[in-house]
Amino acid sequence: MDKEVDYSLCWLEYSKIDDEPYREKLSKVVKNIIAVGQDKFTQTAVEELKTAVTSLVGFEPEVSKEALCGDNPISGIIVGNVTDALIMKYISDDEIQKLDEEGYVIKSVKENPGLVVIGSKNGHGLVYGAFSFIKHIQLKRDVEEVHIIDNPKCKLRLLNHWDNMDGTVERGYAGRSIFFCDNKVTNSLGRIKDYARLLSSIGINGVVINNVNVNKNAIWLITPKYLGDLAKLADVFRQYGIKIYLSINFASPIYIGKLKTADPLDEDVIKWWKETAKTIYEYIPDFGGFLVKADSEFNPGPYKFGRDHADGANMLAEALAPYGGIVIWRCFVYNCTQDWRDTKTDRAKAAYDIFKPLDGKFAENVVLQVKYGPMDFQVREPVSPLFGGLERTNQLIELQITQEYTGQQIDLCYLATMWKEVLEFDTYAKGPESKVKYVVDGTLFNNKYSGFAGVSNVGSDKNWTGHWLAQANLYAFGMLAWDHSFTPEEIAREWCVRALTNDPFAVETIVSMLMRSWRVYEKYTAPLGIGWMVTPHTHYGPSVDGYEYSKWGTYHRADTKAIGIDRSVKSGTGFAGQYHRENAAMFESMETCPEELLLFFHRVPYDYVLKSGETLIQHIYNTHFEGAEEAEKLKEDWVKIKDYIRKDIYEDVLERFNRQIENAKEWRDVVNSYFYRKTGIPDKYGRKIY
Ligand code: GCV
Numbered sequence: 304m305d306k307e308v309d310y311s312l313c314w315l316e317y318s319k320i321d322d323e324p325y326r327e328k329l330s331k332v333v334k335n336i337i338a339v340g341q342d343k344f345t346q347t348a349v350e351e352l353k354t355a356v357t358s359l360v361g362f363e364p365e366v367s368k369e370a371l372c373g374d375n376p377i378s379g380i381i382v383g384n385v386t387d388a389l390i391m392k393y394i395s396d397d398e399i400q401k402l403d404e405e406g407y408v409i410k411s412v413k414e415n416p417g418l419v420v421i422g423s424k425n426g427h428g429l430v431y432g433a434f435s436f437i438k439h440i441q442l443k444r445d446v447e448e449v450h451i452i453d454n455p456k457c458k459l460r461l462l463n464h465w466d467n468m469d470g471t472v473e474r475g476y477a478g479r480s481i482f483f484c485d486n487k488v489t490n491s492l493g494r495i496k497d498y499a500r501l502l503s504s505i506g507i508n509g510v511v512i513n514n515v516n517v518n519k520n521a522i523w524l525i526t527p528k529y530l531g532d533l534a535k536l537a538d539v540f541r542q543y544g545i546k547i548y549l550s551i552n553f554a555s556p557i558y559i560g561k562l563k564t565a566d567p568l569d570e571d572v573i574k575w576w577k578e579t580a581k582t583i584y585e586y587i588p589d590f591g592g593f594l595v596k597a598d599s600e601f602n603p604g605p606y607k608f609g610r611d612h613a614d615g616a617n618m619l620a621e622a623l624a625p626y627g628g629i630v631i632w633r634c635f636v637y638n639c640t641q642d643w644r645d646t647k648t649d650r651a652k653a654a655y656d657i658f659k660p661l662d663g664k665f666a667e668n669v670v671l672q673v674k675y676g677p678m679d680f681q682v683r684e685p686v687s688p689l690f691g692g693l694e695r696t697n698q699l700i701e702l703q704i705t706q707e708y709t710g711q712q713i714d715l716c717y718l719a720t721m722w723k724e725v726l727e728f729d730t731y732a733k734g735p736e737s738k739v740k741y742v743v744d745g746t747l748f749n750n751k752y753s754g755f756a757g758v759s760n761v762g763s764d765k766n767w768t769g770h771w772l773a774q775a776n777l778y779a780f781g782m783l784a785w786d787h788s789f790t791p792e793e794i795a796r797e798w799c800v801r802a803l804t805n806d807p808f809a810v811e812t813i814v815s816m817l818m819r820s821w822r823v824y825e826k827y828t829a830p831l832g833i834g835w836m837v838t839p840h841t842h843y844g845p846s847v848d849g850y851e852y853s854k855w856g857t858y859h860r861a862d863t864k865a866i867g868i869d870r871s872v873k874s875g876t877g878f879a880g881q882y883h884r885e886n887a888a889m890f891e892s893m894e895t896c897p898e899e900l901l902l903f904f905h906r907v908p909y910d911y912v913l914k915s916g917e918t919l920i921q922h923i924y925n926t927h928f929e930g931a932e933e934a935e936k937l938k939e940d941w942v943k944i945k946d947y948i949r950k951d952i953y954e955d956v957l958e959r960f961n962r963q964i965e966n967a968k969e970w971r972d973v974v975n976s977y978f979y980r981k982t983g984i985p986d987k988y989g990r991k992i993y
Pocket of ligand 1: 465474514516635
């Protein structure tokens with residue numbers, strides 16, 4: 304595949320399979336590809352299989368069409384729709400019944416050894432099926448007896464890019480935007496195609512390409528000024544089953560339409576959005592829809608016009624409905640000009656207070672996008688009470704793949720372990736087993752739209768994600784969005800074999816490093832769920848009081864006796880009461896509150912004894928010493944596998960670990976000194992604090 308600049312293809316890099324007996328077996332199957340249909344998805348699937356086989360096995364397979372293959376092909380991969388006669392010959396009605404719209408079957412034919420069939424109900428499924436088979440052979444799985452029937456669990460599997468048109472990426476740690484440069488849409492479509500391939504191979508079916516903070520030129524993306532160029536991007540993505548979406552500015556009718564208002568109930572405003580939608584769909588017939596950050600962090604929204612979020616979202620939804628588009632409306636709404644002296648206002652409560660009363664009032668093509676926690680992507684937060692709280696509203700979970708608060712792709716932090724805990728959280732909305740995963744896959748409340756939105760960690764860097772190992776987060780996001788039953792460990796292992804090395808010792812070492820990295824990061828940063836304590840604005844490195852006297856609603860309120868926020872119903876802000884009964888009771892009391900969230904829910908004296916038998920202050924010291932040591936251990940492990948890793952990757956990652964170790968020490972010393980000075984209580988093990 305032609306590349307304009309040098310960059311990695313991550314898990315689609317395809318180096319030749321070194322296991323000869325396996326390659327030989329495989330060669331029999333992959334020497335022919337029989338493409339039943341002629342549509343663009345079949346072409347994509349065939350092209351991908353051909354590229355992969357050529358590199359993995361070492362020869363170019365023959366591609367033939369239905370007419371040439373006759374009734375009884377000897378061996379090869381048949382790719383086609385389940386309604387095609389040739390495919391129907393091998394795939395039973397029963398199997399077809401099990402397929403959803405985007406699902407696929409991969410099956411070796413018993414009566415015809417050496418023949419593998421990939422079938423799906425629609426084109427997207429065929430592309431997913433092709434990528435799945437490629438994964439199958441990269442992982443050297445059996446090709447003689449393969450039988451996979453797979454469907455995505457969630458309908459929407461989206462990436463949000465916080466890319467600005469000047470080429471910067473808000474909270475981006477991997478270089479510049481791959482979509483925009485100098486206020487223009489990129490014409491480097493080769494890289495976009497490779498991006499589409501990577502995303503499609505992990506099941507992503509939509510990308511929002513611009514930042515949710517929509518300013519300046521980006522406001523005009525929804526106009527013909529940019530739509531022609533965007534249509535070219537959409538063409539590339541379409542080929543891989545991915546739709547493009549745009550973030551919009553709610554006040555666009557004023558900025559672009561020269562109207563006096565953007566009031567969602569104003570006739571002219573309604574008309575303006577309808578015309579805008581019509582124009583967009585003329586350029587991009589399968590445009591996904593709008594993502595909206597409204598009345599949030601200085602972005603305009605319906606409040607400005609005396610309306611609520613349902614009024615705003617539904618008006619836009621009506622404009623998109625004739626074309627099948629959706630409105631994704633973010634719930635990240637809170638008072639960002641709070642007085643820190645005000646102890647009654649609790650930012651954690653805001654989203655639920657605002658959106659719960661609107662439950663059931665949104666149009667059927669509106670989806671609410673809810674950050675996993677009630678604050679803002681901290682290393683540890685409770686699950687947002689909107690999951691399980693919203694019972695009659697479509698919803699997406701918003702996860703942050705980009706490591707804004709989790710080490711900025713300098714520090715290693717594999718986020719799948721955190722996401723998995725979030726997904727496994729039981730909301731009790733309909734009794735036990737009402738887990739977040741069943742909210743976001745739409746089954747708990749029978750939603751028309753639901754799924755995952757991940758804030759992308761991708762940029763123009765050679766390795767796409769800044770830290771090579773941060774590719775694992777992108778990979779894991781796609782895998783979990785496709786099927787939340789995957790374990791973080793199996794995802795890490797798969798990614799590692801596909802993208803880095805297949806040496807068993809190296810693989811197990813890297814998997815272990817990934818699996819412990821979130822906890823390591825948590826240990827040396829803010830303790831027990833209190834969050835923040837980061838350097839203001841940049842959000843990397845420690846500043847314990849950095850956000851303490853700010854307007855952002857992000858306080859730990861440490862004094863000489865205690866730290867934490869009382870969010871109980873009995874004596875605090877009442878946030879704990881936003882959960883269903885079982886969880887409300889659990890969070891309400893210090894004794895039953897999970898300890899990792901203790902300071903999020905409670906104000907705790909430093910001499911409070913934790914379940915480990917250590918006091919709170921001692922726990923803070925211990926975890927910070929441990930975290931810094933464990934960061935060094937990550938580097939030591941990496942050094943051990945030097946011989947199994949490509950030299951440039953090895954060196955790049957080593958450099959990141961050196962920086963991580965410095966960061967961890969800085970955190971350890973700043974946090975420990977802060978609490979030692981506040982409390983005057985020494986470390987019982989007599990370690991040097993500063
Ligand atoms: C895109 C946090 C980040 C902002 C981000 C915002 C959001 O506040 O620091 O950079 O803005 O979340 O999610 O909208």
